[in-house]
Amino acid sequence: MATLEIHDLHVSVEAENGPREILKGVDLTIKQGETHAVMGPNGSGKSTLAYSLAGHPKYTVTGGTVTLDGEDVLEMSVDERARAGVFLAMQYPVEVPGVSVSNFLRTSATAVRGEAPKLRTWVKEVKSAMEQLQMDPAFAERNVNEGFSGGEKKRHEILQLELLKPKIAILDETDSGLDVDALRIVSEGVNRVRETGEVGTLLITHYTRILRYIKPDFVHVFANGRIAESGGAELADQLENEGYDKYVKGGASA
Amino acid sequence: MAEAQNIPAGSTTAGSIAVAAESTVATRMSAPPSFDVADFPVPHGREEEWRFTPLARLRGLHDGTAVASGEGVKVEVEAPEGVTVETVGRDDERLGKAGTPVDRVAAQAYSSFEKAAVVTVAKEAVLTEPIRISVHGQGGVAFGHQVIELGAFAEAVVVIDHTGDAVLAANVDYVLGDGAKLTVVSVQDWDEKAVHVAQHNALVGRDASFKSVVVTFGGDVVRIHPRVQYAAPGGEAELFGLYFTDAGQHQEHRLLVDHNTPHCKSNVAYKGALQGQDAHAVWIGDVLIQAAAEGTDTYELNRNLVLTDGARVDSVPNLEIETGEIAGAGHASATGRFDDEQLFYLMARGIPESEARRLVVRGFFAELVQQIGLPDVQERLLAKIEAELEASV
Structure with a gap:
């Protein structure tokens, strides 16, 4: 069973006046089949956690370990992490002009699976995944993220999640900027992947709204660069009622 | 209509649209056009038309010290039926009809050549096979x-394929009769030491269509000057270009479309990628819409993708409009760095770095390559782009 173990993770970014520590000792273990929601106020370091796990060059790991089934994730390049089974659905996916969605999906599936998918089954696979996400077939011929609406970008991210079948899926604010219909469609996509029982999900969000569609097994409150409190789904209800105030003011520095 | 974005250090993008003002195209020339090299002073490098060009690397083409040697270049023409290929002397009256040299090197070429090649396609002949001209430097x-x-x-x-090693100055005339359709692909695939300076003159007849595709990969210094004039209304010109400038190379493309006749169209699109220390690409796009050229429709675009540090781009679109009665006119120039966020996004989907770079660069050129409309040329270009990228990774 795949397990991602994050232990005492410290991460800095280069700021104007030298390096600034953003993650200050994160401990978290995610097992295949589990869904963890990480919730926290803006600027708490949630997205830094997501991008650090994926290996974004902007973030420097200054301490701690991250392993996937015992393998050192921090030693891996960005593409190696993806091929090892770590997937990051991005909050702001970038445009890649001149590269069509269909070319991109196939290139990435080939890389992750280690061989080119058979054309016939691949076409069906993409088509049915797109239908379930209510994406127009013409979408496949557009350039990656070019001129996509916010909702289209998020559907495209979840389409990749469904096709690449990672061991660990990190969803960075996938709910932000979505209307209720799009949120439902995107959540259903995530749930289809979760229902296979083969993915561990790290759901990073500011709002509790998405948790109505995607039920977490664990909820963690993120504040000031570390996990301030962990609990079950009931912790989300508490956050819904009380907000993050107590973590921002006192709790986080404890 | 002008735009400039993402300009990395080491690049300049300057655009201007002048309306009924003094012509900067005319004033940037050191001397009026002439077939005689003696009418042009030896450039010193500060003239507008020479300021981007490394004169010291022209091997004497600009100052009269370059003298033709017996084994310069070997020109071979392979033509299908319906085409006449002749080698003619300097006095042949068909020479120089499409345009006059506008700088000293073009005039030097016109003053110095001994034999010219004249390729004629008969009236109403529609060729099914391309005419292939090989210019091989020796x-x-x-x-x-x-x-x-x-x-x-x-x-x-x-x-037209340019290969091998040479120091070559040349003029190429394209003369299109009424309703004729000509596509010319000029590939500069020189060895690394070659120097090539050329002026291409197109004279587009009534309702004729001219498509020029200029592709520059090789050489030490390549400076191509494609120019278009219209002989009568209804003409169309498409000028496409693609270059891949490596470390130390200077590749310069200077275009002029002279809308001197009403109801003509032009569309210019040049794209280049640069990599390596002192890779230098220059693009000058001059479009004139003269007072008589009512109903003109024109657009020009230059895009550059800088793949590494140390490369430099100078991109100067320039549009001069002397009549308001036009269908459309615009220009765009942008130089962008290879985007680390694009690289991260593709790699985060398991795609290795070298393949991610290939995808992005191929994507950058793809749309332009498709517009060429010649499948075998397109495939060759894509293969060449791949090879350039292989060399860099």
């Missing part, structure tokens, strides 16, 4: 002149 200095003339309603594709 290490010497050469001055060349070529004429490609299409009779009325003739249709032809010409592929």
